[in-house]
Amino acid sequence: MDFEGRMNSTSEKITAEAIRAMKSRREKIAALTAYDFPMTRLLDEVGIPLILVGDSVGMVVLGYEDTTLVTMAEMEHHTRAAARAKPRALLAADLPYRSYETVESAVANARRLAAAGAEAVKAEGGRAIQAQVRAIVAAGIPFLGHLGMLPQSVREEGGYHVKGKLEAERQVLLDDAQALVEAGAFGIVLELVSPATAVALTQAIPVPTIGIGSGPDCDGQILVTPDLLGTFPWFTPRFVKPKLNAAEQMRKVIQDWKKLI
């Protein structure tokens, strides 16, 4: 990287196809979220190949109770900030709640995120959004799926529950995953899927599965970066053990500084 964060000439840009190809090489895919320039740049400098401007921004940055309040304008704003880091990583962004209810709105909003700097988009659901996924891919925008617990449905579902424990649920997930693959998804995030079902899905589909709270055996893992670093200490999902208590360290530094002035 040079000082302005541009890729140097020896680093090859990571594409959706390159992420997909990591599965056949059995190379684990490490993915993390970023919502701004410095975090995108840091993750990129460490060599994280897939960076997601997640709509988790609503909870860990904007102070919303869940992701359903996040707007397209907010996603564009944070995507633009992340894209200014010009990462070598593939930069994906979430289509927010109700922004992909029809094929037309899905393509129009995916184009807006692409114009803001996203190199791929993610949306939640399987067969229910297959036509939208096909149209987004046909518009030339790589698509990342999201199955299992769907945070944008948390209100209807009454909480964050593990999916795929029952045979019937496992079959639904398999059918949804196949539908996304057929529509052209280059990978699928599996959130809170029972580990046995996550393994079955990983073996059944040709594109990478990227797990979050779905056991260790997906093709990759993704975390909400503030959960990993402990910068949002007021809520940490059960399946994450923060590797840094950054909030505590920040409090201490700020208290020490306050005493000195």
Ligand code: KIV
């Ligand atoms: O919004 C987000 O951060 C996500 C991850 C949980 C995968 O979708």
